[in-house]
Amino acid sequence: AQSVTQLDSQVPVFEEAPVELRCNYSSSVSVYLFWYVQYPNQGLQLLLKYLSGSTLVKGINGFEAEFNKSQTSFHLRKPSVHISDTAEYFCAVSYNQGGKLIFGQGTELSVKP
Amino acid sequence: DAGITQSPRHKVTETGTPVTLRCHQTENHRYMYWYRQDPGHGLRLIHYSYGVKDTDKGEVSDGYSVSRSKTEDFLLTLESATSSQTSVYFCAIRVDMTGETTFGSGTRLTVV
Numbered sequence: 001a002q003s004v005t006q007l008d009s010q011v012p013v014f015e016e017a018p019v020e021l022r023c024n025y026s027s028s029v030s031v032y033l034f035w036y037v038q039y040p041n042q043g044l045q046l047l048l049k050y051l052s053g054s055t056l057v058k059g060i061n062g063f064e065a066e067f068n069k070s071q072t073s074f075h076l077r078k079p080s081v082h083i084s085d086t087a088e089y090f091c092a093v094s095y096n097q098g099g100k101l102i103f104g105q106g107t108e109l110s111v112k113p
Numbered sequence: 114d115a116g117i118t119q120s121p122r123h124k125v126t127e128t129g130t131p132v133t134l135r136c137h138q139t140e141n142h143r144y145m146y147w148y149r150q151d152p153g154h155g156l157r158l159i160h161y162s163y164g165v166k167d168t169d170k171g172e173v174s175d176g177y178s179v180s181r182s183k184t185e186d187f188l189l190t191l192e193s194a195t196s197s198q199t200s201v202y203f204c205a206i207r208v209d210m211t212g213e214t215t216f217g218s219g220t221r222l223t224v225v
Contacts (some may be wrong), residue, residue: 006155009153032211032212032213034212034213036216042218042219043203043216043217043218043219044156044203044216045216046213046215049211049213051211090155090156092214094211094212094213099212100144100146100158100161100171100207100212101212101214102158103148103155103156103157104155105153105154105155106155
C-alpha cells in the first residue's frame with residue numbers, strides 16, 4: 001500500500017539551531033512530494049513541493065527539502081529556526097501523477113528560546 | 114483560505130444525531146476532499162469528489178456520506194454521530210494536475 005512515514009513525531013530545537021524533519025515514502029515510479037505547515041488553530045499551508053528536475057527544492061520561510069529517489073526520502077531542512085517556526089509539519093505524496101494526497105502522521109516542531 | 118469556506122467552524126453535538134458540515138469554494142475546481150485530523154494520525158481522507166454528483170470513498174469513510182450537487186459545494190454528513198468522530202475536519206480542493214491541494218480553515222466537531 002502507498003504510504004508516507006514521518007520518522008519523528010516531535011522535534012524540540014533551540015532558536016537559531018538547524019533542523020531536519022524526516023519523511024520517507026513508499027516507492028513508486030512517479031511521485032509528487034509536498035511539505036505543509038500547520039500553525040496552531042489554523043489550516044494547512046503549502047511550504048514547498050517537488051515535481052521534477054532539481055532535487056533541492058526551496059520553499060517559503062527559508063525552508064528547503066531534498067528529494068532522494070534511491071532512499072525514497074524527502075527531508076525538510078532549515079539552517080536556522082525561529083520561535084515563529086513552531087508548528088506541525090506534514091509530508092504528503094501524490095502518486096499516479098496528480099492523484100489525491102497521502103499524508104504522513106505529522107511532526108511537531110517546537111522551537112525554544 | 115484561497116477561496117474555501119467551511120461552516121460551521123465549531124460544533125458540539127450529541128451522540129446519535131446527524132450532522133452536516135459544509136464546504137464552499139469560489140474557484141471552480143473539479144476535485145474536492147474531506148479529511149479528518151486526529152493526533153498521531155495526520156490527515157486521513159474520508160471522501161472525495163471529482164465532479165458534480167461524482168464521489169468516492171477514502172480510507173475512513175464508514176459513518177460518513179457526502180453530496181455534491183453543485184461544483185462549488187461539497188457537504189459531509191455524519192449519519193449518526195459517535196464520540197469517535199470527534200475531530201477536526203478539513204475541506205480541500207485540488208488546484209492543479211500535480212495534486213497540490215489547498216485547505217480550508219477546518220471545523221472542530223465535538224460529539225458528546
